[in-house]
Structure formats: C-alpha cells, structure tokens
Amino acid sequence: xxxxxxxxxxxxxxxxxxxxxxxxxxxxxxxxxxxxxxxxxxxxxxxxxxxxxxxxxxxxxxxxxxxxxxxxxxxxxxxxxxxxxxxxxxxxxxxxxxxxxxxxxxxxxxxxxxxxxxxxxxxxxxxxxxxxxxxxxxxxxxxxxxxxxxxxxxxxxxxxxxxxxxxxxxxxxxxxxxxxxxxxxxxxxxxxxxxxxxxxxxxxxxxxxxxxxxxx
Amino acid sequence: xxxxxxxxxxxxxxxxxxxxxxxxxxxxxxxxxxxxxxxxxxxxxxxxxxxxxxxxxxxxxxxxxxxxxxxxxxxxxxxxxxxxxxxxxxxxxxxxxxxxxxxxxxxxxxxxxxxxxxxxxxxxxxxxxxxxxxxxxxxxxxxxxxxxxxxxxxxxxxxxxxxxxxxxxxxxxxxxxxxxxxxxxxxxxxxxxxxxxxxxxxxxxxxxxxxxxxxxxxxxxxxxxxxxxxxxxxxxxxxxxxxxxxxxxxxxxxxxxxxxxxxxxxxxxxxxxxxxxxxxxxxxxxxxxxxxxxxxxxxxxxxxxxxxxxxxxxxxxxxxxxxxxxxxxxxxxxxxxxxxxxxxxxxxxxxxxxxxxxxxxxxxxxxxxxxxxxxxxxxxxxxxxxxxxxxxxxxxxxxxxxxxxxxxxxxxxxxxxxxxxxxxxxxxxxxxxxxxxxx
Numbered sequence: 001x002x003x004x005x006x007x008x009x010x011x012x013x014x015x016x017x018x019x020x021x022x023x024x025x026x027x028x029x030x031x032x033x034x035x036x037x038x039x040x041x042x043x044x045x046x047x048x049x050x051x052x053x054x055x056x057x058x059x060x061x062x063x064x065x066x067x068x069x070x071x072x073x074x075x076x077x078x079x080x081x082x083x084x085x086x087x088x089x090x091x092x093x094x095x096x097x098x099x100x101x102x103x104x105x106x107x108x109x110x111x112x113x114x115x116x117x118x119x120x121x122x123x124x125x126x127x128x129x130x131x132x133x134x135x136x137x138x139x140x141x142x143x144x145x146x147x148x149x150x151x152x153x154x155x156x157x158x159x160x161x162x163x164x165x166x167x168x169x170x171x172x173x174x175x176x177x178x179x180x181x182x183x184x185x186x187x188x189x190x191x192x193x194x195x196x197x198x199x200x201x202x203x204x205x206x207x208x209x210x211x212x213x214x215x216x
Numbered sequence: 217x218x219x220x221x222x223x224x225x226x227x228x229x230x231x232x233x234x235x236x237x238x239x240x241x242x243x244x245x246x247x248x249x250x251x252x253x254x255x256x257x258x259x260x261x262x263x264x265x266x267x268x269x270x271x272x273x274x275x276x277x278x279x280x281x282x283x284x285x286x287x288x289x290x291x292x293x294x295x296x297x298x299x300x301x302x303x304x305x306x307x308x309x310x311x312x313x314x315x316x317x318x319x320x321x322x323x324x325x326x327x328x329x330x331x332x333x334x335x336x337x338x339x340x341x342x343x344x345x346x347x348x349x350x351x352x353x354x355x356x357x358x359x360x361x362x363x364x365x366x367x368x369x370x371x372x373x374x375x376x377x378x379x380x381x382x383x384x385x386x387x388x389x390x391x392x393x394x395x396x397x398x399x400x401x402x403x404x405x406x407x408x409x410x411x412x413x414x415x416x417x418x419x420x421x422x423x424x425x426x427x428x429x430x431x432x433x434x435x436x437x438x439x440x441x442x443x444x445x446x447x448x449x450x451x452x453x454x455x456x457x458x459x460x461x462x463x464x465x466x467x468x469x470x471x472x473x474x475x476x477x478x479x480x481x482x483x484x485x486x487x488x489x490x491x492x493x494x495x496x497x498x499x500x501x502x503x504x505x506x507x508x509x510x511x512x513x514x515x516x517x518x519x520x521x522x523x524x525x526x527x528x529x530x531x532x533x534x535x536x537x538x539x540x541x542x543x544x545x546x547x548x549x550x551x552x553x554x555x556x557x558x559x560x561x562x563x564x565x566x567x568x569x570x571x572x573x574x575x576x577x578x579x580x581x582x583x584x585x586x587x588x589x590x591x592x593x594x595x596x597x598x599x600x601x602x603x604x605x606x607x608x609x610x611x612x613x614x615x616x617x618x619x620x621x622x623x624x625x626x627x628x629x630x631x632x633x634x635x636x637x638x639x640x641x642x643x644x645x646x647x648x649x650x651x652x653x654x655x
Contacts, residue, residue: 010222010226011222011630012220012221012222012223012224012226012299018298021298022224022294022298022299025293025297025298026224026225026228026290026291026294029290029293029294029324030290032324032325033286033290033324033325033327033328034328036324036325036326036328036329037328037329037331037332038332039328039329040328040329040331040332040333040362041332041336043362044336044347044358044362047355047358048354048358051353051355052353055353129343129345130343130344130345131344141346141352141353142353144345144346144352144353145346145347145352145353145354148339148345148346148347152335152336152339156335
C-alpha cells in the first residue's frame with residue numbers, strides 16, 4: 001500500500017528506488033485482491049444473468065443510460081487529471097500537482113452526486129429491492145435480483161471511490177505542505193494506481209448494467 | 217531466513233495484527249451473545265432466512281480477520297520478491313519460504329471472495345432480499361460455490377505452512393539437503409494453483425451436474441500429486457542421512473505418517489461413488505482431522521520446538537518434549553482412527569446417539585481425545601517454564617544451515633548485525649562439513 005510520507009529511507013531497503021519499486025509491487029498485489037473482491041460479485045451476476053436472461057434485460061431497461069454514459073465520461077476525465085498530477089509532481093511542479101489533485105477529487109464528487117441522483121430516481125420508481133420494490137412485469141423476481149446486484153456492485157464501487165477521494169485530498173494537502181517533490185512522490189503514484197483501478201471497474205459496471213438494455 | 221532486516225511493510229504488518237485482534241474480539245462478542253446455529257459453513261437459505269442468531273456479527277468478525285490475512289499475505293509476497301539478501305536467489309531459498317509464498321498467494325486471491333460472499337449474506341439478511349434464497353429466484357448452490365472457492369484453498373492455507381516446517385526439520389535432523397529441491401519447491405506452487413480448481417468436491421451431493429462432478433473429481437485426484445511428491449522427497453531425504461531423533465524430528469515424522477493417511481483417504485473421498493456413501497459421516501471427519509490436526513497441528517508443534525531456541529534464546533526440556541510428542545501421536549490416532557471405521561459403517565457426523573454395537577469404538581475415540589489433550593497441555597506448561605528457566609541455546613543449537621541460525625538467539629532488532637551474503641544453496645550440509653574441516 002502507500003508508503004510513508006517522508007523522504008526517509010526505511011532500514012529494510014537498499015536505495016530509494018528499491019523502496020519505491022517495492023511499494024509498486026505491493027499496490028499491484030492489493031489491486032489483485034480487489035479484482036477478486038469484485039470478481040465474486042461479477043460471477044454471481046453472470047450466473048443469474050444466464051438463468052434469467054429476460055428478467056435481467058428488463059432490469060437493464062430501467063437504467064438511466066444518459067446518466068451512466070455521462071458518468072463514464074466524468075470518471076475517465078478524472079483519470080486524465082490524476083495522470084497529469086503524477087506527471088507534474090515528477091517534474092517538481094508542486095502547485096500544479098496540488099490543483100490537479102483537487103480537480104481529480106472534485107470530479108470524483110461530481111460522479112458520486114450523479115450516482116446518488118440516479119439512486120434517487122430508482123427510489124422514486126420503487127426499484128429498491130426488499131423494502132421498496134414494485135414491478136408490473138412477469139419477471140419481477142429476477143428483475144429484483146438484477147437490482148440487488150446493481151445496488152451491491154455500484155454501492156461497493158461508490159465506497160471505493162469515496163475512499164479514493166479521501167486519499168486524493170490527503171495527497172493534495174501533503175503536496176501543499178511540501179511533502180512531495182520530483183525525487184519522492186511514491187504515495188501519489190500509489191493513489192493514482194488505485195484511482196485508475198476504480199475507474200476501470202466502473203467501465204465494467206457500465207457495460208454489464210447499462211448497455212444490455214440500450215435497445216428499448 | 218531470506219536475510220531481510222524487516223518485512224517490506226512493517227506498519228502494514230502491525231495493522232494486520234491489530235485488525236486480527238479486533239476481528240477476533242467481534243467474533244468473541246458474537247459467541248458470548250449466544251453464537252450462531254448455522255455451523256461453520258453458513259449454508260443458505262438457513263443462514264439468511266431462518267437463523268435468528270448472531271450471523272451478522274460473526275460475518276463482520278470473519279471479514280476483519282480475512283482482511284488481516286490479506287494484509288499479511290501481501291506483505292509476505294512483496295518481502296520475498298523484493299527483500300532477499302544478496303546472493304539469495306529463488307533456488308537458494310529455504311523450502312519454508314516457497315511454501316509460505318504459495319500460502320500467501322492463496323491468501324490474497326481466495327480471501328477477498330469469502331469477504332464478498334459474507335457481505336452478500338449480511339446484505340441479504342439486513343435488506344431481506346433474495347440473493348441466495350430460492351423464493352426470490354436466488355440460488356443456494358451459488359453460495360456453496362462461492363463459499364468453497366475460498367474454503368477449500370483455506371485448508372491448504374493451514375497445511376502448507378506445516379509442510380514448510382517439515383522440509384526444514386527433515387533436512388536439519390538428517391543432515392542432508394532435501395531430495396529433489398526444485399520438485400518440492402514447485403509442488404508448493406502447484407498445490408496453491410490446483411487448490412483453486414477442486415472446490416466442487418465438497419458439493420458432490422449438492423446437485424452438481426455429472427460432468428462438473430467428474431471434472432472436480434479428476435482435479436481433486438490431481439491435487440494429490442504435488443502432496444505425494446513432497447512425501448516421497450522427504451522420505452528420500454532420510455536415505456543415508458545421519459538421523460537424530462530430537463523432538464522436532466518426531467513431530468515431522470508424525471506429520472509425514474498422519475498426512476499420508478489423511479491424503480490417501482482424501483483419494484477415497486475424491487471418488488464420486490465412495491463420496492456419496494461416506495458424505496457427512498465420521499469418515500470425512502477423520503480424513504479432515506488427519507490432515508488438519510495430524511498434519512497441520514503436528515507441523516506447528518514441530519516448528520514451535522524447532523525455532524523455540526531462536527524465539528526465546530532458551531532450550532526446552534528435551535525428554536519431556538519427546539514424551540509429549542509421543543503422547544500427541546498416540547492420542548491422535550486413538551481419537552481419529554476409530555472414526556474412519558465408524559464412518560465407513562455409516563455413523564453420521566454431528567449426532568450424539570449411536571447404536572450399541574458401535575459403543576467400543578466411540579469409547580476409544582473419547583479416551584484418545586483425553587490423551588491428546590494431555591499431549592497438548594504438556595508443551596504449554598514446559599515451554600512457558602523454558603521461556604525463563606531453560607538453558608541458554610546459543611545461536612545454532614541444531615547446527616543447521618539456514619540464515620536464521622547465523623544470528624544470535626533471540627534475533628536482534630534488525631535481525632542481522634551485518635547483512636548476510638549468500639554463496640551456497642539451501643541445506644548445504646556437505647559444504648558445512650568441509651568448512652568445519654570434517655570432510
């Protein structure tokens with residue numbers, strides 16, 4: 001995971017490069033565990049989608065494709081600003097990094113705002129499984145199952161994004177007080193990897209939840 | 217053992233410990249409030265629709281403990297990749313490290329799946345939705361798939377570290393390099409990989425299709441191959457070795473014998489027809505315990521005695537320890553061997569009542585458990601005593617070759633005063649003899 005904020009070389013490492021590369025290996029393995037975490041949900045979704053093709057298609061038709069598509073663009077843009085932030089700190093431009101990190105966090109918040117607007121629309125349409133679910137379709141059971149997975153996976157994704165926003169703001173603050181420079185900025189790179197991962201996960205969510213119901 | 221000053225992420229290591237304790241406390245809280253009635257497998261729909269016990273709290277506890285496992289697994293993998301001492305190439309690593317590397321792979325890849333499965337159980341209970349409940353279109357067998365995808369590899373998480381210990385002990389106490397080093401090393405990795413492909417053998421009677429059951433059956437046979445490679449190579453290591461029967465060696469031999477019995481009966485269970493006959497009987501219980509207690513726990517006890525001088529700087533009382541090792545072996549076999557017979561005759565697990573003609577076997581099993589208990593109590597007592605009062609061990613009481621024996625006991629804060637440079641392969645007892653002028 002993200003290593004310490006100070007420039008100090010920890011005793012177990014030979015060189016700063018050694019320390020930085022070790023953090024990168026750790027982060028990638030952490031992301032592998034995240035793939036397995038989301039993978040469990042994707043597997044269940046895939047199994048049910050095979051059982052209940054029609055019901056899941058009905059569920060997908062209830063999605064607000066516009067919000068989903070806009071959100072995909074929003075999150076991709078945030079990945080761009082995150083990459084630019086890492087580039088700037090590698091060039092030693094601290095103020096620019098600070099601004100870019102804040103923009104990244106802000107775009108993340110826009111995503112969440114749109115996501116919660118969408119949740120509110122589902123609530124109005126009585127599509128909250130368990131407590132508030134109404135469907136006039138014959139495939140009501142499978143449709144509800146679709147929404148269980150929809151809320152579980154996008155909810156877990158939103159939790160990840162919230163953590164990402166917290167980390168990005170922390171990195172911005174630490175950049176502002178001069179903790180990072182062109183020689184040492186491992187922590188920002190690690191948060192960047194995490195951010196891109198959360199972005200990629202959204203790409204899959206958009207594909208499995210929104211696109212199947214595209215042809216109305 | 218790899219010549220590192222510390223793990224790659226020491227703070228993560230500490231965090232893992234704290235999270236483990238918190239997870240343990242949450243689970244204890246659930247137990248104290250009345251526990252759960254779902255069994256350890258949390259099978260749905262009972263666990264989601266009907267159980268009124270503390271399923272959520274237990275789930276959160278296990279989730280936290282799982283998170284701590286992931287952190288440690290990650291830390292081990294990165295440390296082994298990045299922090300080996302100069303000259304410590306992959307094929308000079310002690311086999312202990314190879315096994316723990318394999319264990320860590322299972323940690324990081326399997327545990328997240330259990331975590332998400334538990335989350336879904338909690339979601340289903342809290343929001344009353346039917347992820348795994350047939351009334352709402354859910355599939356309880358999907359839960360079993362996801363559960364065993366973690367829980368089968370989990371038994372390899374338990375037994376691989378013991379195999380790691382046995383490789384070290386067998387080499388040290390027969391004063392020979394482990395026979396077929398590369399095979400033993402890769403058999404650990406093979407176990408980790410194949411362990412992800414055999415979970416279906418827990419579900420032969422759950423309604424799998426014949427073809428998937430056959431596939432899982434064959435893959436389960438396959439996972440026996442790397443385990444057998446280990447057993448054969450350990451045995452071959454003993455050949456023409458200069459064997460001494462110190463306590464760790466007794467435990468290692470106990471491991472090999474009991475693990476072999478456990479592994480062979482595992483083949484019975486991997487066979488579809490026989491599995492249907494013995495499913496949910498004492499036969500399964502006995503097989504499981506031959507691997508997990510006869511195998512894993514014997515290995516842990518062996519490792520505890522082997523590295524006790526390194527951990528504490530003091531020796532344990534050898535005679536008492538040998539007596540305890542033999543007591544454990546005897547008690548274990550008395551407890552669990554009769555259960556193979558009982559299970560084969562049809563005694564189901566989790567029942568208190570049984571027909572009178574099986575009384576003798578049940579009595580032997582119960583008596584054995586008492587002896588086993590004494591065998592476990594003894595090390596607890598004498599090791600506690602030895603912590604303060606044992607005779608000083610010195611850096612290398614077993615005259616072993618590993619790097620951990622080249623530093624004082626207990627090891628100083630940074631493990632080594634000077635970072636060691638490795639020039640030999642592991643278990644180079646021939647080289648050690650020459651060095652001491654005995655060649």
